[in-house]
Amino acid sequence: MSPAYEGWRPNEDGSFTMLFGYMNQNWQQELDVPIGPDNNIEPGGPDQGQPTHFYPRRNPFLFMIRVPKDLGSKELIWTLTTNGKTEHAYASLKNDYMIDNQVISTEVGGDGGSLRDELRTNLPPELKVEGDARRSVRVGEALTLIAFAKDPDNIPARRDGRGASSAAPPNAAAVANLLYRPPSSLVPASGPGLRLSWIVYRGKAATVTFSPDQMKTWTDTRAYANSPWSPPYFIPEPPPDNKWVVQATFQEPGTYVLRAVASDGALFTYDNVTVSVTR
Structure with a gap:
């Protein structure tokens, strides 16, 4: 099970929204991980709205965390331990992680996998x-x-x-x-x-x-x-x-x-x- 940082978007008030999901490598096993040492997001956690039930395979853009405009180079770290293995997702405001509606649509195979420009304004x-x-x-x-x-x-x-x-x-x-x-x-x-x-x-x-x-x-x-x-x-x-x-x-x-x-x-x-x- 791998927590995933999907990217960030700017907000009109100068703050930012970070988006998260996960990848469960199993096709059948669903997992329950309570908020705590095995499922936490820091700093500011451990509970920042993440799921505790995990379905199989890819679940992208599942929840969002709003962060202040002065976050700078700081990171949010989602730690997830399942089946005895710990994985981390490191969320930052690096330019390469900036996303828009077209990126989200592409990542989920939206519109049959289309890359049409109008999806940016969807x-x-x-x-x-x-x-x-x-x-x-x-x-x-x-x-x-x-x-x-x-x-x-x-x-x-x-x-x-x-x-x-x-x-x-x-x-x-x-x-x-x-x-x-x-x-x-x-x-x-x-x-x-x-x-x-x-x-x-x-x-x-x-x-x-x-x-x-x-x-x-x-x-x-x-x-x-x-x-x-x-x-x-x-x-x-x-x-x-x-x-x-x-x-x-x-x-x-x-x-x-x-x-x-x-x-x-x-x-x-x-x-x-x-x-x-x-x-």
Whole structure:
């Protein structure tokens, strides 16, 4: 498991935003690492909003840390220990680490791996989770989660191809083309189109069930993997009124952070709900 510093962006007030993610080399093993000696960001930590549940493979641009304009040459260091091995991500404001919307889109294979200039002006989805940011529920009871999302500029636009929607399912020839054609970009490609999924950001995901089943937000490139990076996958149309309704059920007591992830295939917007689960 490797924590990743993705880069930084300037803010209008002179401060900076640093972006982080991670790479889990496993395809199946998911890990839980509580905030503390094995999962900390310093200085200023140990808790600076990083996840404690880690899904498989690449999870880029997962959280942000705002740093002051006088940070200078100082570094933030994310330390993560898993399976007995410690890795570090060193975050600084070096010029080479400056990123923009085009870089983010390219890194996630946005718009099918496109390098079109208009992606530099792309706006992230607008996202609103209905209800309180803190909820309570009992073990075994369903918690209803309602989220609204929309793409304010329709960039990148939904279109025919990998990210298309259709009244009819793709025929066998189209599926075979998606499965066996060679990649057209250096990173796994994700089709355009607004989508929203819930994930477990903190807490044991193995004890949480979402209904309906949620599209993956980590880069699973295996065929038929319920992932935007997985062939053959067609991004479904948004629900009526752009209203996503999901139920979460917990099998163990504890405190969980659930995250709504809205994406247009290139940029992401997040909103968290903290859930206290009792018996």
